[in-house]
Amino acid sequence: NEGQIRSSNSYTLQALVEQLGGECVQMGIVGDDKGAIMERFDEALRSSDIVVSSGGVSVGDYDFVKHIVPKLGAEVIFKGVNIKPGQHVMVAQRGSKFIVALPGFAYSSTVTFILYVAPLLARMMGRENVYEPIEATLKVPFAKRSNKSEFTACNLHFEDGRYWVDFEGKKVGSSAILTNLLGNAALMICGEDDGDLEAGTLVRVIKL
Template sequence: MEEKITYARAKEILQNQKISPKGLERVFLYESLGRVLAKDIFASEDMPEVALSNMDGYALSSTMIGESKGVFKIFSENPAGNQESIELPLTKPYAIKTLTGAAMPKGADILVPFENTNINGEYLEVNEFPKIGEFIRKVGDNYKKGEKLLSQGTKLNAIHIGLLASLNQVFVEVFEKPKVGILVSGNEILEIGESKSNPNTLYNANGHLLYAKIKENGGNPKLYPILKDEKSSIQDCLKEALEECDLVVSTGGASVGDYDFIQAISKQWSDEVVFKGVRIKPGQHIIYAHFHQKQFFGLPGFPNSTLVTFELFVKEILGKLCGVLCRENILEVTLKEDVQKGDERLEFRVCNIRNEGGQFFIDFEGKKSFQSAILNNFCPLDDARMGLAVLEGNRLKGDRIPVIVLG
C-alpha cells in the first residue's frame, strides 16, 4: 500500500491497472446510443458504389466541348434512384438532365449546374463549364470497402448511429455496462423524501450525485440504503456490494475521525489497499483498493470532494470497465484574476470557463468559497462552462494555467 502519494503517482497507478471491460452484448441500433463499441467497424462496400451527381445539373462529356461551341442537345432525364443504366451518346454533343443524387451517366465526366445554363427548346446553352469531376461524388468518396470507420472503445453518439445505419447495421455489438455499487454512510444523512426533524441533518446529495455521474459515464449504478456509523453493518453491506458489483464507491467515512469506518475497514484489509491518501485539495483522504478482487474507491464525504475525486480518479477505472479510454479534456486557459492558495497541496479549484471573442479565460465569479461542502459552486447561474483549475502555487492575472473541463 502506498500512502499520501502525489497526484501524478495516483494517476500513474490507475492508468497502469490491467482491467478488462465487461462481456459483449448485441443490441438494436437505437439502443447502442451512448454505449461503448466492442468491435472495430469496417466498410463492407464502397460508398458511393457509383459516381453520383452532387447537384441538379446536366451531365455531358468533356470530349464534346470543342465541337459543341457551348450548345448541347438534351438527350434525356436522369432522376435520383433511376433503375435504368443511362449512357451518354458520344456521337455528337448531347447532355442528360441529371438531378442531385442520381448516378452519373456512363461516358459523362462533367456536371454543369442548372444556374450555369440557359435552355432554348431542346437545346442547352452552357455559360460556364466546370472542371472535370467537379460537383460529382466519385466512387468511394465517403469510404472505400475495407476502410476502418469506427474504433473499438468509441462511445456511440447520434452521428455514429447515422453512419451505422448507412452500413445497414441493424444490430451493434457493445460492451456490457459494469455494475457500480454506491455506499453512503453517516448518522447525519437522510434519504430524499424524508422529513427533517433535526437541523443538523443533510439530505443524500452524494448518493444521487454519484448515481448520476456513474450513469452519465456508462455504468449501471446501484444505490444501497444509507448506512449509519456502525462498523459491522458497513462491513456487511460492503461485502454484499462487492459480491454484486464490479466496482464499489463509498462516500463518507474515509477520513480519520472516530466514526470513519471505511478507513478502519481499509486498515483491516490493508493487504488489498493500493493507495490511501493523495496530496491534493480537495479529496486528500481518498482510498483505492482491490477488495475481494473487486475495484473499490472510498471517497471523502463532502460533496465537492466527492465530485472532484470521482472526476479525477473513479472515471479512470470506470472507463476501463466500460471499455472506453478515459481522456481528460485539459485546456491551457488565461486567468482573469490573481489566485492565492492556503497550503502547499496541489489544488483543483472549481472555476468558470468563458469564451470571449474566441479566447478562453477563467474566473471564480459567484464561487462562495472553496470549502468542500459547497456543491452549488458547480452549478453556474449563467452560460459559463465549469472546470477545475489546477493550482500548484499562487498565480497572477494573465497567467496561463491548466484547467480540466467538466461535463
C-alpha cells in the same frame, strides 16, 4: 428533521456514473456500525465492478470505512493524497473489483470521483476519460491556499479562440459547497509546487 444530514452525494454520484455510461446500483445508507458497514461492502463487491462509498475516511471517531476496507481482503493501493479538497480518499482492490472510498463533503466527493473513479470506469469500459485537462487563461489573479495540489471550482468561458477562467460567484476554499459546480463550471488545477498565479497565466482545467 433538524440536525440531520441529507444524503445528497448518492444522487450526485449516481448522475456522474450514468453520465459516463455506467450502471449505478444504490446500496443505501449505513449507520456508524462496523459490522453493518463490512456486510454492505461485501454485498456490493459481489454484484459490482467498482464500489464507491462516501464518508468514513477522515480522522473522526466514527470514520470506520478506512479501517474496514483492508479487513475485506482488499489490497489498499493508496490511502490519502496531497490534494485539496479530498485528501482522505482511499482506493483498494479485491480481485478484479475496486473500492474507491471518497470523503463525505459534497464538493470533495464530487471532485475525487472525477479524479479517481471516472478514469477507472472509463478504462474498465474501454473508453477515453472525458475529464482530461485542457489549457485556459486566468482572467484574474489566484491566491494559492496550501502546499497541496488544489482543484478549485471556476467559471470557464470560450472567447477569442481560447478558454478563460474566472471565479465570479464561486466560494473558493469550501469542501462542502456543491453549487460551486453549477453553470459553466470547471476545476482549475494548481500543483503542489505552484504559488500564487497572476492574471494571464496559462493553467490546466478539467471541463465539467
